Amino acid sequence: xxxxxxxxxxxxxxxxxxxxxxxxxxxxxxxxxxxxxxxxxxxxxxxxxxxxxxxxxxxxxxxxxxxxxxxxxxxxxxxxxxxxxxxxxxxxxxxxxxxxxxxxxxxxxxxxxxxxxxxxxxxxxxxxxxxxxxxxxxxxxxxxxxxxxxxxxxxxxxxxxxxxxxxxxxxxxxxxxxxxxxxxxxxxxxxxxxxxxxxxxxxxxxxxxxxxxxxxxxxxxxxxxxxxxxxxxxxxxxxxxxxxxxxxxxxxxxxxxxxxxxxxxxxxxxxxxxxxxxxxxxxxxxxxxxxxxxxxxxxxxxxxxxxxxxxxxxxxxxxxxxxxxxxxxxx
Amino acid sequence: xxxxxxxxxxxxxxxxxxxxxxxxxxxxxxxxxxxxxxxxxxxxxxxxxxxxxxxxxxxxxxxxxxxxxxxxxxxxxxxxxxxxxxxxxxxxxxxxxxxxxxxxxxxxxxxxxxxxxxxxxxxxxxxxxxxxxxxxxxxxxxxxxxxxxxxxxxxxxxxxxxxxxxxxxxxxxxxxxxxxxxxxxxxxxxxxxxxxxxxxxxxxxxxxxxxxxxxxxxxxxxxxxxxxxxxxxxxxxxxxxxxxxxxxxxxxxxxxxxxxxxxxxxxxxxxxxxxxxxxxxxxxxxxxxxxxxxxxxxxxxxxxxxxxxxxxxxxxxxxxxxxxxxxxxxxxxxxxxxxxxxxxxxxxxxxxxxxxxxxxxxxxxxxxxxxxxx
Numbered sequence: 001x002x003x004x005x006x007x008x009x010x011x012x013x014x015x016x017x018x019x020x021x022x023x024x025x026x027x028x029x030x031x032x033x034x035x036x037x038x039x040x041x042x043x044x045x046x047x048x049x050x051x052x053x054x055x056x057x058x059x060x061x062x063x064x065x066x067x068x069x070x071x072x073x074x075x076x077x078x079x080x081x082x083x084x085x086x087x088x089x090x091x092x093x094x095x096x097x098x099x100x101x102x103x104x105x106x107x108x109x110x111x112x113x114x115x116x117x118x119x120x121x122x123x124x125x126x127x128x129x130x131x132x133x134x135x136x137x138x139x140x141x142x143x144x145x146x147x148x149x150x151x152x153x154x155x156x157x158x159x160x161x162x163x164x165x166x167x168x169x170x171x172x173x174x175x176x177x178x179x180x181x182x183x184x185x186x187x188x189x190x191x192x193x194x195x196x197x198x199x200x201x202x203x204x205x206x207x208x209x210x211x212x213x214x215x216x217x218x219x220x221x222x223x224x225x226x227x228x229x230x231x232x233x234x235x236x237x238x239x240x241x242x243x244x245x246x247x248x249x250x251x252x253x254x255x256x257x258x259x260x261x262x263x264x265x266x267x268x269x270x271x272x273x274x275x276x277x278x279x280x281x282x283x284x285x286x287x288x289x290x291x292x293x294x295x296x297x298x299x300x301x302x303x304x305x306x307x308x309x310x311x312x313x314x315x316x317x318x319x320x321x322x323x324x325x326x327x328x329x330x331x
Numbered sequence: 332x333x334x335x336x337x338x339x340x341x342x343x344x345x346x347x348x349x350x351x352x353x354x355x356x357x358x359x360x361x362x363x364x365x366x367x368x369x370x371x372x373x374x375x376x377x378x379x380x381x382x383x384x385x386x387x388x389x390x391x392x393x394x395x396x397x398x399x400x401x402x403x404x405x406x407x408x409x410x411x412x413x414x415x416x417x418x419x420x421x422x423x424x425x426x427x428x429x430x431x432x433x434x435x436x437x438x439x440x441x442x443x444x445x446x447x448x449x450x451x452x453x454x455x456x457x458x459x460x461x462x463x464x465x466x467x468x469x470x471x472x473x474x475x476x477x478x479x480x481x482x483x484x485x486x487x488x489x490x491x492x493x494x495x496x497x498x499x500x501x502x503x504x505x506x507x508x509x510x511x512x513x514x515x516x517x518x519x520x521x522x523x524x525x526x527x528x529x530x531x532x533x534x535x536x537x538x539x540x541x542x543x544x545x546x547x548x549x550x551x552x553x554x555x556x557x558x559x560x561x562x563x564x565x566x567x568x569x570x571x572x573x574x575x576x577x578x579x580x581x582x583x584x585x586x587x588x589x590x591x592x593x594x595x596x597x598x599x600x601x602x603x604x605x606x607x608x609x610x611x612x613x614x615x616x617x618x619x620x621x622x623x624x625x626x627x628x629x630x631x632x633x634x635x636x637x638x639x640x641x642x643x644x645x646x647x648x649x650x651x652x653x654x655x656x657x658x659x660x661x662x663x664x665x666x667x668x669x670x671x672x673x674x675x676x677x678x679x680x681x682x683x684x685x686x687x688x689x690x691x692x693x694x695x696x697x698x699x700x701x702x703x704x705x
Contacts, residue, residue: 289419
């Protein structure tokens with residue numbers, strides 16, 4: 001439940017005073033501080049090591065001449081430079097993740113609001129438990145389910161949908177008979193990121209100040225109006241950070257995409273077609289086992305691109321949250 | 332507020348140690364010796380005692396055969412531990428050439444420059460390729476009620492290139508009189524990963540139907556579009572789930588699907604272990620190699636009666652000389668077992684491969700005998 005936060009100036013000055021006095025930093029307290037500092041430093045060290053690995057191993061791919069790349073880089077047919085390779089991969093990755101996010105976020109908010117404001121307490125905890133359970137399913141199981149169960153089932157629906165969409169002018173979608181398209185992959189990705197968005201959104205919605213909600217109700221608002229005027233504005237930045245957490249998972253998801261999607265390489269919006277698009281992570285997993293020499297460097301260069309995208313997404317999310325934190329309870 | 336103050340303090344401390352972390356991660360790149368522990372008695376004894384832990388890496392196509400070989404070999408030499416990392420042919424050759432593993436499994440023979448660099452770990456004679464795993468590749472389809480179709484190379488190429496799009500196409504009907512072909516759309520499914528199966532399949536269609544298949548042989552599917560799946564089980568799964576779908580896959584893994592008999596010379600040869608192994612005998616060796624190197628250039632256009640040229644041949648890559656006694660003795664004994672009738676039978680029942688012919692086995696054994704130790 002909500003607790004009134006202490007005045008800002010007290011929070012700011014307290015740690016400084018405690019350090020200065022010295023008498024609370026003795027014995028195990030001092031050791032524990034080192035342990036926590038060490039844990040924090042370790043995290044940065046790991047991140048630095050990963051970044052250094054990516055840059056060091058990707059560098060040969062950037063410095064290699066075009067002739068070397070074509071000879072040893074195992075570039076796909078028709079691709080002559082790293083940029084031509086990475087571009088469509090980044091496009092496919094972002095498209096898949098964006099579609100997954102577009103499907104998952106509204107549903108997750110619905111579930112979160114149901115749990116926080118509509119469901120009876122017992123049902124709410126039950127649903128919360130089920131959502132958490134969903135998060136524990138390994139991605140390879142989602143991949144198997146998506147590839148062997150969902151794709152054949154949904155294939156006919158996509159074919160029908162494409163038939164309807166193609167009635168529109170200037171639209172020429174293709175649909176595959178196997179259902180192994182980016183649309184199917186995005187649905188499975190959406191299911192996979194649903195739990196994390198739901199869990200974070202639920203916590204944020206639960207923290208809405210009771211006074212705001214009661215004030216809204218006292219002014220004659222219905223339950224929906226109360227949610228619209230009190231809960232959603234308060235939770236907006238929290239939902240955004242939840243969505244960005246989900247986006248991070250969707251961007252990096254490998255197994256599920258690999259097992260569901262008929263991969264291709266290109267800038268295409270044929271989300272129902274086969275062999276049109278792929279994602280960076282799936283492409284690396286698929287190509288790496290048979291890659292050697294420069295081909296490995298090329299793949300790691302695409303991995304570096306994914307690393308940068310993920311960093312950018314997280315920084316953007318932080319910026320959005322930071323800009324709005326004054327109006328909400330997410331910080 | 333408090334959280335932000337702490338964060339900035341950590342990141343200042345963090346940037347100071349970043350340099351140290353980078354140095355640490357680079358320092359971890361030490362060279363690894365082959366994981367072999369020698370035994371004292373092994374030297375100069377006629378009947379070699381073999382023990383220790385040995386590592387190989389490479390082609391995933393050999394994985395189930397390798398499991399059978401390891402199990403069979405260990406029943407004779409219980410003190411031996413063999414680790415085979417099915418990391419893929421390219422990775423296996425790379426690890427072998429770096430001295431990380433004592434043998435590699437590979438779906439393609441060593442390239443010339445790899446032979447050249449193999450002198451670093453193998454001594455002046457370098458490394459050799461021994462074809463010990465032959466596996467027929469089936470053209471497998473899902474058409475209810477049809478178990479077998481006669482397809483000539485141009486038709487197979489046309490189906491996978493997307494120029495033949497329905498099962499009742501005249502090109503298919505011409506070679507299948509009396510079979511009631513449905514008007515189902517053909518959905519060709521290829522491997523999305525870089526695989527030896529794809530390489531051998533594309534090599535076959537490129538060699539036998541150059542007019543229709545204008546792409547070069549490659550482990551990565553050369554066409555831009557089309558349905559695909561990861562791994563043999565992946566493509567077989569998709570074809571099983573989709574009526575009218577067709578793929579190429581390891582023959583032992585396509586159980587419920589219909590398979591094509593392919594046109595060789597003037598007759599149609601259905602898939603079989605004997606027909607696949609026969610192609611190895613009918614194919615010439617790669618020229619300009621060491622006398623004990625057994626890299627073959629599979630003759631895809633063979634007209635040999637009863638040969639099935641759509642096969643995957645996988646090699647064991649070994650050194651011609653091992654300075655370490657225990658390692659050398661192990662490699663000779665292990666390869667000898669693999670090439671033996673017993674070893675080939677074990678692979679056939681575990682992985683569905685085609686046992687190599689007696690002719691091939693004799694030549695492989697001669698190469699194994701030429702491996703020197705010490």
